[in-house]
Amino acid sequence: MIELPMPVREAFDATNAGDLERFTAAFADDGVLDDWGREFRGRDEIARWSREESIGVHQTFEVTESRVIGDDVIVTADVGGEGFNGPSTFTFRLDADGRHIERMAITA
Structure with a gap:
């Protein structure tokens, strides 16, 4: 299993669990x-996004790679489900205490 910081692992595991x-x-x-x-921005908008484009379309993630560059955790994952399918890159920045995601960016 690829090691990920706790909030990053939690975001992927939660999505996989719906x-x-x-x-x-x-x-x-x-x-x-x-x-x-x-x-x-904020948990309400993030929840709306997820209902429409992630958990709401049964999205799943299989993490294939993770690396840290400066303050960023960069994760490559294969995406499945009833929406977008294929590899994606996720760049995470955590808050100061490392307990929550401050920013998650999805790119190619």
Whole structure:
């Protein structure tokens, strides 16, 4: 199993389990999710995004690689489900205490 910081692992595990509340709890209260330039701020907007484009379409993630560059945790995962399918890159920045995701950006 690829080692990931706790909130990053929690976000992937929660999505795979279809657990929206657990997914949004991995984010800081004022966290940001950037999906190819579309930003969703705060847990309510992140939950809306997930209902429409992630957990709501039964998205799954299989992490294939992880690396740390500076303050960023960069994860490559194969995405499955009823929406987008294929490899994606996720760049995470954690809050100061490392307990929550401050920013998650999804790119190619």
